[in-house]
Every structure is written in C-alpha cells, then in structure tokens.
Amino acid sequence: MLLLRRRHQLAWAVILGCLALGLVPTLWSIFRGDLVNVETPPRFHASYQVNINQGDWPEFAVLPGIGEVTAKRIVQYRKERGPFRRVEDLIKVPGVGPKTLEQIRPFLNVEPVRPDQEELPSSQGVPLSPSNPPTSD
Numbered sequence: 366m367l368l369l370r371r372r373h374q375l376a377w378a379v380i381l382g383c384l385a386l387g388l389v390p391t392l393w394s395i396f397r398g399d400l401v402n403v404e405t406p407p408r409f410h411a412s413y414q415v416n417i418n419q420g421d422w423p424e425f426a427v428l429p430g431i432g433e434v435t436a437k438r439i440v441q442y443r444k445e446r447g448p449f450r451r452v453e454d455l456i457k458v459p460g461v462g463p464k465t466l467e468q469i470r471p472f473l474n475v476e477p478v479r480p481d482q483e484e485l486p487s488s489q490g491v492p493l494s495p496s497n498p499p500t501s502d
Contacts, residue, residue, distance in 0.1 A: 414474050417455065418448040428469045435460035449475055 369377070415424045417439070425436035435458070442458045443449060452473050455461045 413472055415472055416476050417452065417473055418443065418475060428472050430465040430468045431461075435465075451475060 413427075415428070420440075422433065422436040422440045425431050425439050426433050428436075431439075438460055439455065439458050449455065452470060452475055453466070455466055455469075455473075456463065
C-alpha cells in the first residue's frame, strides 16, 4: 500500500480539486446540450431525371434499388426490344419489381420517341411488335 506524507496528500488534493473544478463547466455544458453549436445549411434537394429510352447503365445504377447488374439489364432489354412506351414497362425487366419501380419512379421520365429516333431491336432480341420486326442488312 502506498503511503503519502501529509504534504504530498495535500498537493494531490489540490491537483484533483483543480481538475474537478475545471471539469464542472464542461460537464454542465454537456448535460445542458449546448457544448457545440453548429449552424447547418438548409437541405439541398436535387432533382435527377433519367429518360428511360436514352439513359445508359451508369445513370440507372445510381437510382435507389438499382445496381450495376439491373441497370445493364434495363439497357439490354431496351436494345433487344425497342424503346419503352411507359415507365411501367420497366417491370418487364428482370430485377425490377413493383416496389423497385415505385422507389425509382420520381427519377424517371419517358420522352415520346419519334420514328426517326427509335432504336431498332437487335437481331437477337424479340421485336416490340409483329409490325415492327428487326431489320437485317
């Protein structure tokens, strides 16, 4: 057991007393909740829209619930079967279900596709309709 002389005990008592008095205001501030007052900027709301008939897979991949694999499936589906007519048509893509579609709907748009801009389905894909078969060169 460590025994201290009277004057050492007094010195330690003064040191510990100063530390305790120095901590009181800090502890008081912590308990009151005003130790740090930081100003926060207003929330920034970005609007990000992807045209489902023109977007590439990296644009789809940043949408909530859509990863790289599903994003590539969307683009591949569009290349094989032609442009989407409605946002709801994305449900036909494997990996996009009703819940995912509702999550990403605010970020999607479909601009009308003019006939001269329409992507033709690839030769390996299924045509969009019997009246629009894939062309061969």
